[in-house]
Amino acid sequence: MSNAMPPLLEARNISKAFGRFVAVAGVDLVIRKGERRALIGPNGAGKSTLLSILGGQQAGGAGGQVRFDGDDVSGLQPEDLARRGVGRTFQISRTFRKMTVAENMLASLLPRAGLIYSLSTQRLNILREQADAILTEVGLARRSGTIVDEISHGDRKRLEFGMVLATRPRLLLLDEPAAGMGLQERQELMAMMLDQVTRNGITLIFVEHDIDIVFRIADVITVMARGRVFAEGNPQEIASNKDVQDIYLGSGH
Structure with a gap:
């Protein structure tokens, strides 16, 4: 460097x-x-x-x-x-364990998009597409509909990393x-x-x-x-x- x-x-x-x-x-x-x-x-x-x-x-x-x-x-x-x-991940994964992988990713996209209080169907679909794209990048597309509690420790780490990536x-x-x-x-x-x-x-x-x-x-x-x-x-x-x-x-x- x-x-x-x-x-x-x-x-x-x-x-x-x-x-x-x-x-x-x-x-x-x-x-x-x-x-x-x-x-x-x-x-x-x-x-x-x-x-x-x-x-x-x-x-x-x-x-x-x-x-x-x-x-x-x-x-x-x-x-x-x-x-x-500035984004950060932790030694112990911090995810919403009772939600699906896709729902976790969507939740990480909402604050930056500024859409927490105004989610039209069109905007929500755009965010879902973005969530799916990030899940593909981190190797979790196949697990998008799975509850976080049911995925492996390594996949939780991938999810947390993807959620941080979503904040750009x-x-x-x-x-x-x-x-x-x-x-x-x-x-x-x-x-x-x-x-x-x-x-x-x-x-x-x-x-x-x-x-x-x-x-x-x-x-x-x-x-x-x-x-x-x-x-x-x-x-x-x-x-x-x-x-x-x-x-x-x-x-x-």
Whole structure:
């Protein structure tokens, strides 16, 4: 990723404490447009907390400043950030489990379309066509009429990703998107996600413990430990850093 590309997101001196426990301590992060950035490190390093601050889920009580596309978005709520183009998925899938796959996708399209209170049949049909198209892109067309409770964990992850795609994000935050999956299912999911990210020109920040996935996808890797940035560089630089190997493969992971 060329440094000539302008920053899409700039985080400066980001800090967050829970009582006496400091989860994030003065982190700086600059993400350029089109970049694929991985956050790695031992459990408890602060990766997911940092992602939550960037996505607005932990904005309250967080110190520092977050700028998105040049605007100060520090402290904004997730829905406000979503309107600006920031999307996020979670370790635990967040879907409407008693609704069908298609109904979930339709629900994700409604707010952006501004049609919650005025759904004509024609407009609804257009949204249904859009929902069907996204379900095809994420490999769920065959499951559109199935209740979410009845689909697999991997398909729920695909659905959640599709629902985030429906908001047309410019920046996508993924928190361990392939957690809890077998090897083949994990590889298929990540390949689909990467294809969609590339095809739609989405900038990506993701937390992932699978180092093979990290080194295959990331342009830049940020290594965190004890709430701070421990090292940063391209995959080759991180792979050859002995201190990173010690801290990431040590007893804390």
